[in-house]
Amino acid sequence: MRHQRRYLPYLYLTPALLLFGTFLLYPLVRSAQFSLFSWDGLGASEFVGFDNYVELFTDEVLRAAFGHALVLILFFSVLPLGLGLVIAAILNRGQVRGLGLFRTVVFLPQVLAMVVVAVAWRQIYAPNGTLNTALRAVGLDELTRTWLGDYTWTLPAVGMVGTWVQTGLVTVLLLAGMGRVPRDLFEAARLDGAGAVREFFAITLPSVRGEIAVALTLTIVAALKTFDLVYVTTGGGPGNSTTVPAYEVFQRAFREGAVGSAAAIAIALTAIIFVLNVIVNRIAEGREE
Amino acid sequence: MSTSAAERAVNYVILIVFAAFALAPIVTVLAAALSPQSGAESAGLAGLHPGNFVDAWSEGEFSRYLRTSVLVAVTVVSVAVIASILSGFAFGTMRFGGSRVLFYLFLLGIMVPAEAIVVPLFYDLREVGLTNTLWAVALPQIAQSIAFGTYWMRAYFRTSPPSLIEAATLDGASPRRVLWSILVPIGRPAVMTLTVLAFMWTWNEFLIPLVMSPNGDFRTAPLALAIFKGQHVQATALLAAAAVLVALPVVIVYLFAQRHFIRGMLEGAVRE
Numbered sequence: 306m307r308h309q310r311r312y313l314p315y316l317y318l319t320p321a322l323l324l325f326g327t328f329l330l331y332p333l334v335r336s337a338q339f340s341l342f343s344w345d346g347l348g349a350s351e352f353v354g355f356d357n358y359v360e361l362f363t364d365e366v367l368r369a370a371f372g373h374a375l376v377l378i379l380f381f382s383v384l385p386l387g388l389g390l391v392i393a394a395i396l397n398r399g400q401v402r403g404l405g406l407f408r409t410v411v412f413l414p415q416v417l418a419m420v421v422v423a424v425a426w427r428q429i430y431a432p433n434g435t436l437n438t439a440l441r442a443v444g445l446d447e448l449t450r451t452w453l454g455d456y457t458w459t460l461p462a463v464g465m466v467g468t469w470v471q472t473g474l475v476t477v478l479l480l481a482g483m484g485r486v487p488r489d490l491f492e493a494a495r496l497d498g499a500g501a502v503r504e505f506f507a508i509t510l511p512s513v514r515g516e517i518a519v520a521l522t523l524t525i526v527a528a529l530k531t532f533d534l535v536y537v538t539t540g541g542g543p544g545n546s547t548t549v550p551a552y553e554v555f556q557r558a559f560r561e562g563a564v565g566s567a568a569a570i571a572i573a574l575t576a577i578i579f580v581l582n583v584i585v586n587r588i589a590e591g592r593e594e
Numbered sequence: 595m596s597t598s599a600a601e602r603a604v605n606y607v608i609l610i611v612f613a614a615f616a617l618a619p620i621v622t623v624l625a626a627a628l629s630p631q632s633g634a635e636s637a638g639l640a641g642l643h644p645g646n647f648v649d650a651w652s653e654g655e656f657s658r659y660l661r662t663s664v665l666v667a668v669t670v671v672s673v674a675v676i677a678s679i680l681s682g683f684a685f686g687t688m689r690f691g692g693s694r695v696l697f698y699l700f701l702l703g704i705m706v707p708a709e710a711i712v713v714p715l716f717y718d719l720r721e722v723g724l725t726n727t728l729w730a731v732a733l734p735q736i737a738q739s740i741a742f743g744t745y746w747m748r749a750y751f752r753t754s755p756p757s758l759i760e761a762a763t764l765d766g767a768s769p770r771r772v773l774w775s776i777l778v779p780i781g782r783p784a785v786m787t788l789t790v791l792a793f794m795w796t797w798n799e800f801l802i803p804l805v806m807s808p809n810g811d812f813r814t815a816p817l818a819l820a821i822f823k824g825q826h827v828q829a830t831a832l833l834a835a836a837a838v839l840v841a842l843p844v845v846i847v848y849l850f851a852q853r854h855f856i857r858g859m860l861e862g863a864v865r866e
Contacts, residue, residue, distance in 0.1 A: 335714035
């Protein structure tokens with residue numbers, strides 16, 4: 306706009322900047338500041354330098370929490386990507402009807418509150434819940450267990466919930482990407498006698514690199530941020546077997562009076578998410594050049 | 595493209611199996627919500643027990659918590675959408691010093707998880723006596739939605755034809771008029787997408803209302819469900835009915851505006 310007064314853009318920015326700055330940027334900086342202190346939330350605080358960060362590597366509960374987050378990435382991200390690639394590639398090859406309805410259905414888990422999802426899966430995993438009942442019905446009684454009370458199986462059980470939530474998102478994303486690949490590319494490959502598998506690796510996979518990058522970012526970040534799911538299904542238990550970084554932030558800041566430690570975990574988590582985003586964006590950009 | 599009948603059959607099998615996998619937990623909850631309560635004698639309606647919804651509604655005080663959720667959601671969505679339209683307009687159509695740096699700040703904000711801000715938010719707002727108010731619950735979520743909203747609306751305003759803006763300006767229209775009488779009406783789909791996404795995020799948010807309203811004055815519906823779960827461990831039917839009540843508002847909006855949800859959540863993740 307030509308006759309624009311100089312202060313005008315800033316005027317339009319003011320409400321957003323004020324709210325965003327006060328309630329997001331400023332608390333983020335405060336978190337970084339908190340992380341350098343030892344504070345129980347009530348009394349005096351003591352400057353401890355980077356001790357809270359050193360604790361990320363020395364505290365066994367925290368090491369376990371980050372380890373669990375890695376396991377969750379497997380279930381939230383790697384597994385859905387594998388499943389999504391196969392499903393989307395197959396659906397993209399053939400003309401199937403009802404894809405619209407399919408999209409609506411598989412995307413649905415994304416819009417449900419995590420608490421609702423957790424309640425649903427608690428009923429599936431209950432001692433007399435859907436899963437054990439189904440196992441008994443087909444005679445696999447020895448496989449039944451208390452899915453959410455078992456040191457070995459609870460973390461994978463929680464992870465499966467993530468797989469359920471994320472697979473639809475990944476599939477819909479990949480379907481959209483594959484739909485943009487020119488049809489004649491596939492035709493040409495078939496004329497050359499390429500089978501379904503070669504076609505997948507030669508054409509489909511390279512053409513959705515950008516979508517894969519986006520899918521990985523979204524799902525890895527979701528895995529790292531997991532809080533409600535653990536809070537409602539297991540409370541980090543049994544023992545500490547399903548605790549995750551975000552859950553430790555909450556516990557330490559509001560239950561155990563270790564506010565500095567909580568802030569350090571939160572900042573570390575944020576840093577990891579930033580780095581991941583940068584890496585994935587680099588990869589996605591590399592494709593376009 | 596030619597596909598054999600066998601291949602097509604396989605496709606349909608995959609389509610159905612995967613859709614069933616996505617639906618199974620939802621069907622489980624719905625079935626549980628309509629099943630008889632343990633120890634209850636009533637015969638129900640054709641074997642179904644819709645009365646569970648009434649019982650869950652009153653026992654969990656969901657009328658109160660759903661009202662809180664609506665209040666929080668309306669506050670967050672209206673403030674965040676208006677602020678995002680204004681900032682997106684500035685970033686998308688005007689040139690000014692510092693615009694790049696400022697825009698990167700908002701982009702950075704999209705990535706910041708609630709966990710990273712909630713600890714100082716609680717202790718600082720407690721200091722000024724703001725915890726347990728609508729603002730403690732709403733303002734942090736407004737800030738989060740503004741980060742995404744600014745990015746989203748900027749992307750829309752950048753695609754609006756400059757000739758349109760120039761023509762209107764030559765006709766003597768002020769920037770305010772250009773924005774509200776021309777660009778926003780044309781950009782209704784973009785605004786709509788932002789609105790439904792912000793509504794869903796706010797409705798489903800758990801950590802912020804959990805922390806910012808420790809005495810439960812501003813307890814939202816998902817939190818009420820988590821507490822209801824703690825009190826009704828054995829009452830599967832009631833708990834399932836309560837879960838359906840909490841999920842329903844977003845699901846209804848989703849069914850009517852699913853294109854917006856899918857578009858926003860997928861395209862919104864693609865940064866430039």
